[in-house]
Amino acid sequence: MPHGDFQPIAFSVIAAWILVAAVGVVTLRNIVHSAIAMVFCFLGVAAIYALLHAELLAIVQILIYVGAISVVILFAIMLTEAQSGPVAMFFNRQSIFALPLSVGVAGVVSAALISAQLPGVGSKALNPGVWQISKALLSEAVFPFELISLVLLAAMIGAILLARREEEDR
Amino acid sequence: MNAVDWYLLLAMLLFCIGAYGVLARRNVILIVMCLELMLNAVNIALVAMSNFMPGIAGRGVLFALFIITLAAAEVTVGLAIVIANYRNKRSVQADEFNRLKG
Structure with missing residues (x-):
């Protein structure tokens, strides 16, 4: 290469x-x-x-x-x-169709990838270091950065609520 | 093929393997694991794009960071639902969750 x-x-x-x-x-x-x-x-x-x-x-x-x-x-x-004990069936009934479907998608997309020429692609590495990432997180991406802490809090409370054993039922 | 094409090819193959697992397996926990494989494939594609395309340099890393965080939240809630469902049905096989079937 x-x-x-x-x-x-x-x-x-x-x-x-x-x-x-x-x-x-x-x-x-x-x-x-x-x-x-x-x-x-x-x-x-x-x-x-x-x-x-x-x-x-x-x-x-x-x-x-x-x-x-x-x-x-x-x-x-x-x-x-x-x-749960031992399971007899590991694949569901649609798995016969799932294999040709996923192999077909993989074939079509890889054929497209090999033949296509992506525009604006260089070979120089451009990924930012920790310094630039942290600056971006607290300047231009500050809103999703703060929002995702709320999402994590909501997911934590939701998981506790869902997995909790209801005392009044038993 | 450019360098980015090889990374995209890897991401696409990983995505298709994960999609096959989601479509074909019965165990709900395994379906969640295959969803994680698909999210990882998308992250590889994003990071490869942001590494080799000057127009979007570095943006893909931020996206991938947020996707990893959301995947952690999704796994927590998803597995809590699986465990709550297991308490009622005593099963983690996806095709046995048919109580709402008409």
Whole structure:
């Protein structure tokens, strides 16, 4: 590849890592194994962010996805799987149509990507450092930045309300 | 193909794998996990675009930050709903949630 900032070997290794882990998430029978494969997939995505010079995003990805979201999902698995017993069917009845549909979409879009020439694309890395991101978060993106704290608070209260056991019922 | 095309190809393949999981699997928790894969694919596309397109330089990183935060909120509420539903139905299989079916 003639592009200065693109590292083909690192990219292909990480891309293969991500795709293998993602296929594992979708196809593995044991849901705990799927969750572990998902952790590996998130780690690969963090490596892709580091390759794209988005170091802050790579750290945030490891903190939030690998650290928090995976643990929440594993907790939900442990809370629900204990009494469900063995499952006979892992795929639903529409899964016969889902495979050609997703493979078809992937084929069409990748054919379009390979043939198309995206306008205004350079090969120089442009992603901002932590300094520029924090400045942007507190100047031009300050409204969504404040709004998202409200969203997080609402989600926290909503999750507690939804998952709480009603005392008056039993 | 440019460098950005390879990243977009990776994002598109990851998105399609996640979409297949959402369409084909029965377990609701696994469907949430596949939704996370799809959100990650979108984030890869955004960050790759903002890294290689001078017109939108750096904007994709801000978007990806907000998407990660919203994904955390979405997982919290979604799994709370799954657990509340599990308490009533004793099941996490999506096609058994048919109480509203006419």
